[in-house]
Amino acid sequence: MPTVPDEVHIGLERTLRLFQAVAQILSSYTLPFNLLIHLLTLSTEKPPSPASTHVILLALRQRFALARRFLRLFRFLESFSAAQKLYLSAASTAAEGPGDSKAPPRLGDTGIDAEVWLDIFGRTFNGMYLLLEASTIVDALEIDGLAVWAPETGRRVSVEAQRFWLFALVCGVLAGLARIIKVLAHAPVPSTGEGYLRGTAGENGEVAGAVPEGKDQEGKAEAEKDLKNQERASQWHVAEEKQKTRELSWREAQAKVRGLTCSVMANALDIALPGTAVGWLDLETGTVGVAMFITSILTGWDVWERCGREVSGMR
Incomplete structure (x- = not known):
C-alpha cells in the first residue's frame, strides 16, 4: 500500500496557513472586509451582518x-532528528578532513562551516518550538475541565515556544545569507568580448608548431598555413568548451541564489509572527497576516512541487 509523502502533510499545512492568512487580512482591514461584504450581498438574498461576518472570520x-497544529503535532521529532543527523554528518566530514591538508588544526576550530552550525541550531530551536507548542495542544481545544497547564503557565509556554521559533528563523536567515555569499564568491563569471574565443599566438606572433626552414618556401608556406588553421581550430574549440562550462556553472549558481533568496525572504518575513507574539516587534494584526500570506505562497509552492516529484516517482 503506497504511503502518503511527508510533503503532502506539509503542503496541506501550508494551504491551511494561506487560508488563515486570508481570514486574518479580511478581518483586519476595512477595504478587503467591505469588498467581502459586497460580494456576499450579491451572492445571497439576505445581506450579511458585518458584525457576524467579522466574528465568523x-x-x-x-x-x-x-488544524495546522494537529498536522505538525509530532514534527518536533523530525526537527531534532534532522539536527542530530546534520551534526553527525558534519562532524564526520570535518574529522576526515581534506587528504592533502597538512596544516595543523587551530585551537577551537571544529572544521564545521558557520552555515552548517546555523542549520544545526536552527533545527534544534525549531524542534523546541514544536515541542512546546505540542505540549499546549490540549489547552488549545478550550474544553472546560481539560487542560495540561494552568492558564497563566500555558500562556508563558506559548510565548517561549514563539521565542524559539524566532531564534530558528534568525538562524535560517543568517545561514541563507552565508550560502548566498559563498555561492557568489565561487561562481565563475562568463567571459565576453570578441577576443575571448580567438586563438592565441605564441611569442613574437608566431604560432606554436611552425615548420623549420629546411623545406622549400612553397611547401613551408603551405605547411605553416595548415598548422595555423589547425592550431586556431583547436584553440577555438577549447575556448568554446571553457565558455560553455563557465556559462553552465553561472546559470547553476544563479538558480541556487534565487532559491536561497526566496528562502531568506520567507524566513525574514516570518520573523514578524513570533516577533510580535513575544513583544519584540510592534506590528498590527493585518501586517502580520500579509507577511503570513506572502510566506505561505513562497514556501507552499516549493513544497507542492517537491510533493509532485515524489508522487511521480512512486508511480
Missing part, C-alpha cells in the same frame, strides 16, 4: 490555526 482564523 475570527473563528475561521482560530480553527485554521488549530
